[in-house]
Amino acid sequence: MEIAYALKRPVRLSLRLYIRGFTVLLGESGVGKTSLLKAVAGLLPAEGEPFGGLPAERRPVGYLPQHFALFPHLRAWQNVAFPLVHWPRAQRKERALGYLAQMGIAELAERFPRELSGGQQQRVALARALAREPVLLLLDEPTSALDIGTREEVFSGVLERLRALGIPTLAASHDPWLAQRADWVGVLTREGLAQQGPPEEVFARPASLEVARLVGFRNLFQASVGAVEEGWVWVESPLGRLKALRPAWARLGQRVWLGMRSEEVFTLEGEENRLRGRLLAFWPQGLRWRGRLRVGQAELEFLLPRYRLEELGLKEGEEVGVRLEPRFLHLMPH
């Protein structure tokens, strides 16, 4: 499925995006993710396909706003029965309970929304959206209203069920974790859709500096192409002369952005791209350690599992050797 939409207000935006399985539209707040979802749902004036021109109540989509919008005066099953008006009254409850069971929360049918946790509310809202028999689900920031501590666990359960149902889903989010779990990722910036592809491609080979920042590249440097050979280039960077994979567009003398992920700094084996730096500081991040190194004029951020930190016996202020794997160095056009 592909959506192609153009809207003028509240943000000017025009994009074509494939929806493949669970698709995440990644972008910072304010770039128009929510507006796009609303436009597809028919809640904002816009031109586009599919569903172009239909009023919201006739579009076969399931729309979940950020806070799920359960009707507070209705019990869970009554919420789910809301779109079931075309069924005989006697059958509505049974069908509603069926959808709740699909989301694994049949036992919550008699509760009011205020008696449900965020994750439970989300499942009720999904059951209600499914009762609409949608051809496309639209989820606005599906992980942001969940408790931070349990959100990955809670949403993983939802994700499994959505995958089992096989309904194409478009989730707008600024959460890289969610994008990593997607089947397809689009990256939206102020200039429009910057990139789309499978998550492993978007996360490893962002198309621009902006995308690189969004998908978690912490080390980004201006550089220039100093030499070109078969499949590889040598770039002059603030870190020194480094070997990197050659992108098809790279030409001798060209100015480029050089990026590497924090977790891909510090692979010590191998000969190429060896650097020496001084360890400025490191601090725990969950069970991993994040730190900063000064290499030449530049600073390099790294992220290591704790066993690796122990193996290396690192101390703040010490000189350390670093190697950057040429295949993991990523070049972007300047």
Next chain:
Amino acid sequence: MSDPVFWETLALTLRVSLVSTLILLLMGLPLAWVLAHKRFWGKRVVESVVLLPLTLPPTVLGFYLLLLLGQNGPIAQTLGFSWAFRFEGLVVGSVLFSLPLALNGYREAFRGLDLDLIQTARTLGAGWRRVWLEVILPLTWPGILSGSILAFAHTLGEFGVVLMVGGSIPGKTQMVSIYIYDQVQALRFDRANQAAGVLLLVSFALVYLVRSLEERWRSRTPSSVR
């Protein structure tokens, strides 16, 4: 009570209040919705105009209405009817007089409503009719009802507007507050006392009802859902 005119007056007052309240409901709900949720050019002017009866001396409002609705007014000359000194004139005056009060109540009720609920209801296949009947009204009726009751109570006791636009024709356009004034003027304090007592009781009961509704409404606004 000894004076049969009083009962006629009370019946008329209740009738004017009831009709005005119903008209306010029909007119005020859409207007309040638009003021609460839409942005448009000249919105502040509209808001100021509908609030004007709150600050304008009732006699000024009544005076302009009298000019507008009277025998030689623009309406009589173009459309050929005059509502001054008639039931209809009383109702027009009362509607304008109580509009700010009713609108405020409705608007507060609508403002507390989460617009996501309405948009989501539409994506679930509900047309505007179902959205109003099954989402908006069930969530806002205590606020709407309390606004209506306040408008009703406000109309019961109005004086200046109805005096100007209705005169004080006993049994035809005389409302309770004017009746009380007339009795006092005639030094019949016992009758004034009885009429005032009835008005006090009714007003207290209505305000009490509004307070109870507000309690109930607050306890079920959507903010408690999250």
